[in-house]
Amino acid sequence: MIFIMAWRNIWRNKMRSIIIMSSIAIGLFAGISVLALYKGMMKSRIRNVIDSEVGHLQIHNIDFKKDYDPQFILANGAEVLKSVRDIPEVKLAASRSITMGMLATPTGSAGVQINGISPDLEYQLSQLEKKIIQGKPFDPKKKNEIMVGRKLAQKMKLKLRSKLVLTFTDTSGNMVSGAFRVNAIYQSDNAPLDEKNIYVGIGELNTLLGIQNAFHEIVILLKRDADVKKVQQQLQQKFPACQIESWKEISPETDLLVKTVDQYSYIIMFIIMFSLAFGIVNTMLMAILERTREIGMMVALGTNHVRIFLMIFLETIFLTLGGMPVGLFIAWLATAYFNKHGLDLSGMGREMMSSFGFGTMIYPEFPTDKVIGVLLIVAGTAFVSCLLPAIKALKLRPVEALRR
Amino acid sequence: MNTVIDAHNVSKVYNRETVPVYAINNVHLHIEKGEFAALVGPSGSGKTTLLNLIGGLDKPDTGSVFINELDITKLSANKLIDFRLKNIGFVFQSFNLIPVLTAKENVELIMQLQGIEKSVRDVRVQQLFRQIEMSDKMDVRPAQLSGGQQQRVAVARALASRPKFVLADEPTANLDSKSAFNLLDIMTKLNKEEHITFLFSTHDQRVIERARRIITLVDGRIVSDTAAVSTRHEKADV
Incomplete structure (x- = not known):
């Protein structure tokens, strides 16, 4: 029943919920797109290193x-x-x-x-x-x-x-x-x-x-x-007696770049979700404020704190997860399109791109390997976002809440 | 008769630090099983505060409240929530149903919180809706019910957990006459047939007329506690 209540509660103010879900979808789309772009760039950089610079392996006199x-x-x-x-x-x-x-x-x-x-x-x-x-x-x-x-x-x-x-x-x-x-x-x-x-x-x-x-x-x-x-x-x-090196050893900066960009990708995703968390917290606080009397009444009737927390947590999860499939789908669609047709970044300057060893035509790739990580960041955001509203709700004394 | 509610020397003071205001002042109250009692008095006399103290929604500054011989003022907040769930039915002044749940779900929620099985819940819900004569409105959301109907559902919800007693705070305050009489008919019927104890605060003459015991509060003190001389439903019984 708590599950049903949480689900129905988020649709009490449809416009507000849709706005927050949309912002999560857009944030996720932006985050995934950046990851896809990075993955495409890194893949192209690695291909450049292997196919036109150093090969897979090199042998030298030691x-x-x-x-x-x-x-x-x-x-x-x-x-x-x-x-x-x-x-x-x-x-x-x-x-x-x-x-x-x-x-x-x-x-x-x-x-x-x-x-x-x-x-x-x-x-x-x-x-x-x-x-x-x-x-x-x-x-x-x-x-x-x-x-x-x-x-x-x-x-x-x-x-x-x-x-x-x-x-x-x-x-x-x-x-x-x-x-x-x-x-x-x-x-x-x-x-x-x-x-x-x-x-x-x-x-x-x-x-x-x-x-x-x-x-x-x-x-x-x-x-x-x-x-x-x-x-x-x-x-x-x-x-x-020979020195045999792989491309990672010959071009350590490329390997380092790939690893660094991997970390940056998660940082960017974290920043996006952190910004969105404020929106979620705000929405949930408004929802709690509007339902002060109702929550007080639930506690008065015997709904314990765990259930109240669970209800607010589920509402936050629904709000967050509601926008997630849409964001993921749009990001997948956009990535699939640009993966096929390429994304021409020559507008950013060929000189600048090539000075870092990148071509101007990038083929973004959907970061399947990072989706679990992204989902964990989103779930973590939902959990953190629900804490403040939940604490607010749990602090309500039924006798005071019922007076409102 | 068994004592269900036993309030000893109960006081509740607001603004203790500045100008103390005694919302409840040294109240002694005993309610026996099967009573149908009304707390009456002018606004601000302490009716709701006393109900909150008896219902474990608030703690007295002095004194004790025993429910079935258990001092609920000694219980922690979490234990009080559990105690309320299992022992007390509440009907509040404004309809206080959960708007996102249907009438049936509102009633069922309490039983689910108690961990009662679905099959048992279903039978009980059917029975309660028959008693409040709303079997045809079970799947309707509160917003589609009239005020009187919502209050009847609130009564059904209060009874769902088979509580030791029901506390009702001004249950008819927002109802028209027809709905108020209808609600009172149901409450008195439940009291008579199932010996459910009701304690309600009111200043509604229609409710006072049905009460078998009238406790009058003024400035937080009980100034009179009398069995009603004649009530409508007793007249009707004659």
């Missing part, structure tokens, strides 16, 4: 990443590469030669990471070809071609066919230089990386470094994200 000294080539690189390609979970593996150097033009110079790549493999591995905004991919017939990022090109005033000089130390510690001509300018969703990374053919870089057919890095793309740990362990056992 000393190479300490100082990026080109002498620390991957020992027996060709054998390692062959073994990697033989692992069934591996989709693609490519080698890179890497060194740090100076890019010089007639107008200035900049420190860069010079990546020697096998173009055909790299195009599949890091989608480099798709990132080209000016110029053409590497031409196997031409030599000393270089691909630079848009941000670096702007900084160094580089254009297609511009000539530049790369200077770095070879494996013997001698300074070597090579002249290159810009064949393409690329742009990824990560502006800081575009500014730092330049790409040349692996053969030309190896010749300058004096490492012939050796290389410094193997980048591995797996068929499934879930196999990262398994393959990493397998490789570590097989090549204990």
